[in-house]
Amino acid sequence: MKSINISLPESMQAYIEEQLASGAYGTASEYFSELVRQDQKRKEQARLETLLLEGLDSGEVTPMTAEDWSDIRQAVRERVAKNNDAGQGE
Structure with a gap:
């Protein structure tokens, strides 16, 4: 796994610390990973x-x-499985 260093305004840093303190995320890395996943999902939905x-x-x-519908469902299942497998290899 690779690391990325980012600079944030204090207000954003405080917000992230609040999210961690609330127990919603264990680490800042988990928080940012979730943001990226949500962004990817949103963009994929827009593309679809x-x-x-x-x-x-x-x-x-x-x-x-x-x-036809059965074939489409199967193709979607295969694509989702492929995307899930690709995401786990990082």
């Missing part, structure tokens, strides 16, 4: 929303079968 809107705007409508 963009793709969905592009699909809706494509104009081409195709009926979905139960098999």
Whole structure:
């Protein structure tokens, strides 16, 4: 695991210390790791929303079968598993 040094205003440092004191996080590293995870999730959701809107705007409508939905669910499961495995290797 790599280390990153950052400089923060005192008000932000105090806020982080409050979060640690509340027991929400054990260390500042845990706090920042959670912030990065949330940011990644938010950006992925925005990307998916963009793709969905592009699909809706494509104009081409195709009926979905139960098999189509099953295939999509399986592809999502595989992608999530791959992303989870990649995140654990750091």
